Amino acid sequence: xxxxxxxxxxxxxxxxxxxxxxxxxxxxxxxxxxxxxxxxxxxxxxxxxxxxxxxxxxxxxxxxxxxxxxxxxxxxxxxxxxxxxxxxxxxxxxxxxxxxxxxxxxxxxxxxxxxxxxxxxxxxxxxxxxxxxxxxxxxxxxxxxxxxxxxxxxxxxxxxxxxxxxxxxxxxxxxxxxxxxxxxxxxxxxxxxxxxxxxxxxxxxxxxxxxxxxxxxxxxxxxxxxxxxxxxxxxxxxxxxxxxxxxxxxxxxxxxxxxxxxxxxxxxxxxxxxxxxxxxxxxxxxxxxxxxxxxxxxxxxxxxxxxxxxxxxxxxxxxxxxxxxxxxxxxxxxxxxxxxxxxxxxxxxxxxxxxxxxxxxxxxxxxxxxxxxxxxxxxxxxxxxxxxxxxxxxxxxxxxxxxxxxxxxxxxxxxxxxxxxxxxxxxxxxxxxxxxxxxxxxxxxxxxxxxxxxxxxxxxxxxxxxxxxxxxxxxxxxxxxxxxxxxxxxxxxxxxxxxxxxxxx
Numbered sequence: 001x002x003x004x005x006x007x008x009x010x011x012x013x014x015x016x017x018x019x020x021x022x023x024x025x026x027x028x029x030x031x032x033x034x035x036x037x038x039x040x041x042x043x044x045x046x047x048x049x050x051x052x053x054x055x056x057x058x059x060x061x062x063x064x065x066x067x068x069x070x071x072x073x074x075x076x077x078x079x080x081x082x083x084x085x086x087x088x089x090x091x092x093x094x095x096x097x098x099x100x101x102x103x104x105x106x107x108x109x110x111x112x113x114x115x116x117x118x119x120x121x122x123x124x125x126x127x128x129x130x131x132x133x134x135x136x137x138x139x140x141x142x143x144x145x146x147x148x149x150x151x152x153x154x155x156x157x158x159x160x161x162x163x164x165x166x167x168x169x170x171x172x173x174x175x176x177x178x179x180x181x182x183x184x185x186x187x188x189x190x191x192x193x194x195x196x197x198x199x200x201x202x203x204x205x206x207x208x209x210x211x212x213x214x215x216x217x218x219x220x221x222x223x224x225x226x227x228x229x230x231x232x233x234x235x236x237x238x239x240x241x242x243x244x245x246x247x248x249x250x251x252x253x254x255x256x257x258x259x260x261x262x263x264x265x266x267x268x269x270x271x272x273x274x275x276x277x278x279x280x281x282x283x284x285x286x287x288x289x290x291x292x293x294x295x296x297x298x299x300x301x302x303x304x305x306x307x308x309x310x311x312x313x314x315x316x317x318x319x320x321x322x323x324x325x326x327x328x329x330x331x332x333x334x335x336x337x338x339x340x341x342x343x344x345x346x347x348x349x350x351x352x353x354x355x356x357x358x359x360x361x362x363x364x365x366x367x368x369x370x371x372x373x374x375x376x377x378x379x380x381x382x383x384x385x386x387x388x389x390x391x392x393x394x395x396x397x398x399x400x401x402x403x404x405x406x407x408x409x410x411x412x413x414x415x416x417x418x419x420x421x422x423x424x425x426x427x428x429x430x431x432x433x434x435x436x437x438x439x440x441x442x443x444x445x446x447x448x449x450x451x452x453x454x455x456x457x458x459x460x461x462x463x464x465x466x467x468x469x470x471x472x473x474x475x476x477x478x479x480x481x482x483x484x485x486x487x488x489x490x491x492x493x494x495x496x497x498x499x500x501x502x503x504x505x
Contacts, residue, residue, distance in 0.1 A: 003260040007227040011046040016235035029059040050087035064095035105143025107153035140171040147176040150189040179209025186216040190223035203227030206242040213242035245289035393503040450475035471495040
């Protein structure tokens, strides 16, 4: 069975740039155009609206110059207007050769915005198309507000299509301009048109106001669409356009036996991240395909299932999109998630130690701290070092105070061989006050403390989390130096943990 080829037209640089607060520079536009065509392999790109600004003019010139040198000029498209040929003059000076002419696809828009009759509009469109032909410019035609036109003025839409079918246009572009369509309407309206005009090329341009853009794209494909308009990360005004990554995945998984597209899946994520950086338009962490969390398993039962024949995998394998599956570490992760992360680090623990590490991560998760794979060696070290000595001295409780204009103070409660002792002291900082209280307590007990000779704090190298802070303290006795470490989300608490370790050693 021969597959039907569907063109993917990316309009990130035109419709996507209409995202509130987004404006690409000339160099960014050229970089994105190159990536879309040469890395992602989209079929066409719409890069600008005619007559917008001098900056837009220069950006289009740069892109068309590059495209001409690399034989991509026919893939570069410009939005133009029924303006007596002014858009065509602007286009001609940029070197672009394909126009997407914006016309009215609903009687409501035609009557109230242009205040013209259908025949007046058709004559003006005909004149623009003739001018374009004369200049060697290919014409595609947008029917703006087509979806409302099909709902409220179908007679006008078909009168328009009867006219445009007689014109030398390459493609007819049908936009759901206000994102109003339901999937069933999309299929019904599109089918009606493709059945009546089977010889014509129709594109579908979806908006996402009801979060139905991808579902509507699926129905347009079923109804015979030959082209789809999308944007990277679903950029666009209001709720945006149909997102490229989701549309590509849907086609490759649900239409793989009948539809063929040229887009390269493995480049989706890297291009998505670059455009996120250029635009400042953040990708939600749960956005399908490209969101940071979408290939992260959090529940321990899922990681366990993945260890037992990939029970929680679906067809959206991260490797398809140049990504890797991750296993989150937190209060719901369980031993299986931790084992998965340990495997990546090349570490292995016995079941008893694994249980202790799991409990430590759960404790951090209860504090709403996020733990990363890079934190694991430090947690393991902290947990396993705790088993090297018997804890005869336990810091049971403490109050740390810090107020403007007053010296920091600490009240500490310590259990020594089962007996509780309490002491209070001030200091230059909270930990200094804690140490002063400890010194007073030890002096009363006629016990001596090692001298603190070095104090260092760090977060685990490579960690992107705020979960852990490691405090490393060097102590000096009469005959030797030794080091203890404390690990906690709070710097002072991690220092107190390192101190408790010292007391027991």
